Amino acid sequence: MARNAEKEPITVEVDEITLDGKRIVVRNQTLPIEVVRLDPTNPRIAHTLALGSHGGGKSLQQQLANRLWEDPDVHDLLHQVLINRGLIERIIVRSDLSVVEGNCRTVVYRKLQERYPDDPIWRTIPARVLPEDITRRDIAILLGEMHVAGKNTWSPFEKAGHIYTLHKDLALSQDEIATRLRISKSKVNQLVRAFEAMRSKYLPKYPTGAIRKFSYFEELYKNSGLRDWAVDPSNLDMFVIWVGENQITQGNQVRVLPEILNNAAAYKAFVSIGFEAAKRIVEASNPTLTSPLFKTMVELTGLLEQARMDDILRLRQNPEDPTRGITENLTAALAKFRDLCGLSR
Numbered sequence: 516m517a518r519n520a521e522k523e524p525i526t527v528e529v530d531e532i533t534l535d536g537k538r539i540v541v542r543n544q545t546l547p548i549e550v551v552r553l554d555p556t557n558p559r560i561a562h563t564l565a566l567g568s569h570g571g572g573k574s575l576q577q578q579l580a581n582r583l584w585e586d587p588d589v590h591d592l593l594h595q596v597l598i599n600r601g602l603i604e605r606i607i608v609r610s611d612l613s614v615v616e617g618n619c620r621t622v623v624y625r626k627l628q629e630r631y632p633d634d635p636i637w638r639t640i641p642a643r644v645l646p647e648d649i650t651r652r653d654i655a656i657l658l659g660e661m662h663v664a665g666k667n668t669w670s671p672f673e674k675a676g677h678i679y680t681l682h683k684d685l686a687l688s689q690d691e692i693a694t695r696l697r698i699s700k701s702k703v704n705q706l707v708r709a710f711e712a713m714r715s716k717y718l719p720k721y722p723t724g725a726i727r728k729f730s731y732f733e734e735l736y737k738n739s740g741l742r743d744w745a746v747d748p749s750n751l752d753m754f755v756i757w758v759g760e761n762q763i764t765q766g767n768q769v770r771v772l773p774e775i776l777n778n779a780a781a782y783k784a785f786v787s788i789g790f791e792a793a794k795r796i797v798e799a800s801n802p803t804l805t806s807p808l809f810k811t812m813v814e815l816t817g818l819l820e821q822a823r824m825d826d827i828l829r830l831r832q833n834p835e836d837p838t839r840g841i842t843e844n845l846t847a848a849l850a851k852f853r854d855l856c857g858l859s860r
């Protein structure tokens with residue numbers, strides 16, 4: 516007969532983590548799955564769920580679970596946990612048993628409990644319980660270390676949402692965020708701006724699929740010309756529609772957008788026919804857009820024209836230097852390519 520998980524003694528182990536120079540005592544213990552609550556501020560769903568009125572209590576918990584279960588990655592996680600017969604890493608919860616880290620794993624355990632109600636292993640979940648006095652800032656720094664700077668990284672959307680929260684809600688400077696999370700300040704700025712645009716412009720119109728679409732906005736703010744173009748709210752509104760209505764279907768297509776915007780014929784084709792038609796027009800005048808070879812040749816030409824004197828002297832002064840072989844191989848490869856193309860030397 517299956518044992519009643521609620522009546523089993525719960526083993527509690529006292530553990531310790533160091534966070535922002537402070538030693539924080541945590542409790543490792545196994546919790547009944549029904550007492551663990553999903554977190555509505557989870558980066559994966561918070562900014563989409565917050566757009567409407569979703570009630571509270573069991574209704575909100577069910578909506579959170581449903582939203583997380585829509586993600587195919589969570590289905591894959593269920594199979595991994597089922598095969599492993601448990602978690603490799605404990606979830607992390609606040610003292611009120613709301614999940615700080617591990618919302619997807621909690622949903623997986625709930626699903627497995629539903630599927631296998633007689634199996635006691637899915638009635639409880641391994642957890643680390645944080646102290647009651649831990650601050651929101653400390654929790655945010657902990658999550659940043661785990662999911663932005665650490666190995667267990669979030670999706671780009673979740674990562675950007677967390678960085679946005681650190682900067683906008685918790686008032687960490689971009690310099691401090693860059694230092695803590697070991698990324699460049701320019702990357703922090705790009706992610707903050709991309710997430711802010713998505714949060715304020717895209718999600719109110721297209722509340723689903725945000726995780727998959729974030730790369731479009733990341734590409735938008737990587738390009739200096741597009742960043743300047745998107746400062747105009749009407750331009751950003753157009754971009755949102757292009758992404759939301761699938762006029763742009765891949766994030767890397769945004770990289771071609773500056774060429775399309777600067778070419779009247781290409782822009783007209785893009786608006787009236789579609790991206791591929793516009794792309795063909797700009798490719799005719801700029802083959803580097805689609806050919807890695809010609810793109811590299813243009814880049815190499817620029818490097819050769821601005822060659823440093825120490826590289827020149829290294830070749831000039833030492834006939835045995837390996838750089839001479841590199842240069843001669845390049846010369847021979849270019850000559851062969853020109854012959855194949857029917858060009859004279």
